[in-house]
Every structure is written in structure tokens, then in C-alpha cells.
Amino acid sequence: MKITTVDSVTYGVADLALAKRFWTDFGLALEDDGERHLLFSALDASTVEVRLADDPALPPAFEARPGVRETTFGVETQDDLDAIAAELARDRDVGIDGDGTLHCLDPLGIPIAFRVSRCRTVTAPDPEFNMPGRIGRLNARGERYDSARPMEMTHVVYMIPDTGVEVDFYVGRLGFRISDAYPGRGYFLRGGASNNHHNLFLLNPGGTGDRFGFHHLAFEVANIHELFGGGLNMTRKGWKTMLGPGRHPISSCYFWYFLNPCGGGAEYDFDSDVVDDDWVAGEFEQTPETFAEWCLAAGMEESLLYKGVQTGETIEDG
Ligand SMILES: [Fe+2]
Known part of the structure; x- marks a missing residue:
């Protein structure tokens, strides 16, 4: 059950052109530009697929809003895939398509899939940060980013009404591990062979109905300058x-989330925790302070300086 990654996600949308513009601006590479299908990739070869919402190739929608219609997790080997197929077939339908990908529904009806991972390990450029006593960049100006090029797809997030049944399934049946938790309310889960702090976050936001469903998809970028540049x-x-930019205390990362016309949000992250067997999972009370150490509520759009940068005016001119 060696799940290593989020290998791919698939959206169902009404407007392919809008989806193409969003993901291209976000920094993913357009790999396939069809009339009914788009395929994008991050640097690690993880993929975002976009199809028209009525495409019969999509799993049935499990929520009324647009969003991710299926999340595909990567595993290390065909043996891992076979083990998952055998485990899941005990109590649910498991489809296997032509390329060997497994498809099923989780206990709440969220479509998930599994395949031998097609992702590759990527390595960020050496950090060129100057810190007292640690010169990373001598006689050279710091790099500026006009846009981002996400390196890795790291996690998906769902708002759900029942974390118990989901954690039992992902941890007990699929070998995910709990990296941190809001006990009874939210669980940061990583694949059994993943070093990402979380590949899947499941949160019960309380209340009923309209907040449940896909929430966001996250990508790691190379450094803090790329996060702000993107x-x-x-x-x-x-x-x-x-939401953002800001910083999460849990997983330690800097973040900046954008509203995605494909549904939910798309998140740039940098400096997320990397963990292994020695990581000690924490339990936290769910509060604004445990969600964000700091953050801007609505980005930098209304920033006077930013507007000045946009128009070429100076602050004094404004
Ligand atoms: Fe996130």
C-alpha cells in the first residue's frame, strides 16, 4: 500500500477556455489542448486533467458545484496496486481501465483512483539566500520571478461531514498515516510512502450541507520568492x-490560495514540512491561530504599493 503522491486530479468544468487560462497563468505546462480535454503538468510530471462536465469519461459528480471529479494517488509498484485492488474489492466496486488505473468510491462517495506513479523526483535550485554567517549569494542580486512554475502537486483537501469513517478507510484500509490532527474534526494524512506532510486533508467544517465537497489543490514551488512572484x-x-499570502503553523508552509474557475482553490506552498517515520504527530485545537500564523484575507490586489507597481506610479504619486 505504498502510496507516494497525488499523481493526478481531474476536474469537470463548463468552460474549458477559462480553465486553460487559469492553469496556464498558474504556471502548469499545457500538455494536451483538445476540444473536450486539457492536460497540464507540474515539473514533477503530476498532472491536472480538465474535461467538460458532461464528459462520459468522468466519474459521476458527487457535488453540485464544479470541482475535482477524481483524485488519483500514485503508488510505487504494480504489487502495491494489486494489493489496493484486492483490499478495496472486498466491499466495493473497483474498475480497472486500459492503462491499469484503479477507480472506486471512498466511503462518502468521493471518486478516487490509483496508478503506479508517473511522477519523478524534482530538485529545486540551490537556495541563494543570504543569512548572517551563511552567504548563499555573493556579489549577485537576488532572483525575481515574474510567474511561478509549480514543482510538485502535494495535496488535495475535502470538506466532509464525517471524518471518522474516512480516516478509518484511508488509514486503516489504504495505509495513509496521520501527520497532524484536529481530533475528531480534521486529519492531515500522508501516503504510507510519502514524505509530504500531507497528501490529503479531510476537515469537518461543522454545519450541514453547503460547505461539503472539494476545497483546494496545492502545489509546492521552489522558494519564497517564487511564491510571491507567482x-x-x-x-x-x-x-x-x-486567502493569502500567509503562513500555516501546521505544516509550516507559506501559502497563497487563488479561487479557481474549475472549482475550489489552487494553492502555492513553500517550505512545507517534510516528514518520515520519526515525525511525531501533533493534536491541535482548531482555531484561527492554528490555521494561520498570519495571512492577508484578500491578497495584494488592494495594496497601494501593488497598485503603484501595476500602473508604474510611485506611492508619492498616489
Ligand atoms: Fe493546502
């Missing part, structure tokens, strides 16, 4: 911030 580029292109 976020500013998205803002210049007119995409709205969902």
Missing part, C-alpha cells in the same frame, strides 16, 4: 485571492 502574477492577470 501570486503577484495571478493577481495582475485578474485572478482573485481565496
